[in-house]
Amino acid sequence: MTSCIQNPRRYFAVLLITLFALSGCKSTPSAPPAPAKIIPAALSHLPSDVKVDGQDILDIQLALADRNLYMAENGHIKMISIKQCPLDISAHRGDFRYPESSSTAIAAALIDNYNSVEIDVMQLKDGTWVNHHDSQTGRATVYYTGERFKLERMSRKQYANLKLRAKGSNELLDIRPITAYEAFTAFAAYRGAGQLLNVEIKSEANGQELAELDNMLRHTVGIGGYYFSSSDMDMLEKLRGINPYTYLGFVQGAHPTSVDKVAADLRRGARNDDYYQENQNIIEFAGKYGTKRYRSRYKNYASSAGIKKINDKLGSNSGLHLDIRSFMQNPSVLNSAHRYGMKVYSYSINGTDYHQSQLTRLSKAKLPDGVIVDNTPYKICQKLFKAAIPKKRYQPLTAAGKYIASLPSDADFDRLNEMLGYQQEGYYISLNSGLKSIASAKTKTQKATRKIANTDAFGFPIIVDEEIDTTNSKTIILTLPSSNND
Template identity: 40%
Template structure:
């Protein structure tokens, strides 16, 4: 059923309206009437993708609308005016609720309230550009026979046997896409102002990059895409090919960031749950260190060097740990004339988010954009909770709408089911994952009374929700050794 709905949404979104699809038999009975004013991609605006009833979808959307938000088909909230948040957010390998680097994740990234989507491209042995992150299949893609393939050695016919895995690691019926598939879809489904960040994983030569660029410009309008790469020479070659496109130079991760991933890898070696959670980072480090063996020195060029080699329409994409350490990196980049400074992290979204919050509290400059495995709303809401308005002009008709209208500005609006339970107990979940008394909203930890602090960490009399004390646990009981190439 979900697969049919995805296909219908692809057809509808590609034409930006409900009429005009070639398949006249498409049934739009899932469309929820009364939501036409919402942005395309809003849940129920084109097709109903969630488990909510039409009445609940409409009530959720109307209630969120009074807060300056809407619920997307990707099952995450988004700002009605995405420009409210001063930082651009790119969906890392597509919408994080869907298989990475898949057509579905790119589609939902376009319709999910992001400023853009980041994908990874590399080449097959016979010269096809494909969308894939790891040098070997198996983690994000796979075959029915279980055989793993080295992407640089496969040919198109072999690539056609790969399908993407879902978020639980199960094989789907969606085939791994060629780059042209993603480019064509992006041209049809992207919203105004959105850009596709095409990260080049390949150490490609001038001819191969020219081929990639010809394919891109033949499909995508100017300004709807840009290139990024960890390989400086690749970007210099791409500048010869395309004199005007933005080029993002990716600084290699901080050494401590890589060491942290290695520590996780040791624990994850005997924990399926941990491996699944951190598999993106673990595989990234393995691939990265394999490539690094061919380099003679650290691959971090200064902002001025980047500006001199790539021109003004270029920028730095920096590990958040490096960004924090180099207190003047933003001002130096701007002084050098670079267009953008972006941050990423191989240590997880929560770490990335927490570091940016610390920078904000310290009055430090924040990046122009971030590459995240979370929605733009979830990222910005923790930095700028005041962007969520508070209005009582709407009278909700369902429990979901009533919960949305009752929640304070700093609440987690992504977990409506849990919020209903907590609100029944006069508590709510904050965007940072804390449990707080509803009537203590606005009180700081310093100003809250001892009784309030005690109540929020224990179970009050007659409580419907058990809020346990924090407890420490150690997942690794015995040490093991995991070797990653140096």
């Protein structure tokens, strides 16, 4: 074979082509790097994801910061510090504003500072673990042909052809549900310090399959970054043998009254809503709300004996996850669990508003260790701990900033963009009762303050004698009735 050195013409031709190629590479304009985010000095005390662009953003952020809040780049309102909120707030199936069984729901929950993220996993026909809640398709996921499948009978190819529904509108999205492995890697990529993944197992599995699931989590999330929960005690016992270190949460079935209410709501919805009419059986089957024998099969572990049974089977690094209705009816369950070093979490199948309304009835000492919710950490913390009360250390300059500073403590900052539309009228959106007048809210607060001021150290009212002006008043003549004996 003739070398380039032996053939000068060939050598120079190759060299010329190389030079032209290099010249072309240098002359090709490269994409300019994205400009680095510059946080103004006045906002340097806020987290790195603080929003720094937009009209009056500096004044808005400082007015929010006076309440322990700030606006993130995604437009969500977040708390600067969660120290005032000693509660494990777990995002139910990820951030409730995004489609469940999606990486976006997991990432958004972590970015919004939930303490933990709860996801559901189950197996396909070939044993593949996937991130899916319902035992069959039709509610949150839809097959492209409209055909409905039980997950345990689906192949991976069929699962890949599922489409997710958008939250709220139920519109079909061109996004497929993710596998368990994809869910774990998404969590690992966005996880912050101290954030945990709660993996609730929804399908039956043998010891080998559970060991594979645990091994997958060890390699993606890492030991100490996840825990398991399940309504199957036998499965949790197997997991304890596989992993003696991780927390295990036993999920007690929903209270029978809660189940009855859900079933009634579904029946009412089925009569008035085409979507519920089409999916009623799917929803009831997925939630196990259509079972008439539910009450007879319901077991209550929210007692000293029930807690001891869980501890005997799973050890002290475990807990009871139960319906808020069951928690409220068994107030001693928290102390019983704490005696064994166990935890108690609450959830609700009757909606976030009901869950929160029950939690607000409890003193701080009586609250569960954690809550699994479809709400923001800000809203939970504000309702339970008043964690976003204004300090009134900042005097805003713009109309938007002044409006934020004027808002009462019950303002719903998750809906700040909506509230800004009412600033000219002097209204705001309350956490509890919708649209309200700022002026009337302040009047009520002032009246309450005056009432509190007229009490002694023990909370009893101070009785003050009324002063009568005797200098200018007319003489008052009192005539007493005469007695018959006079």
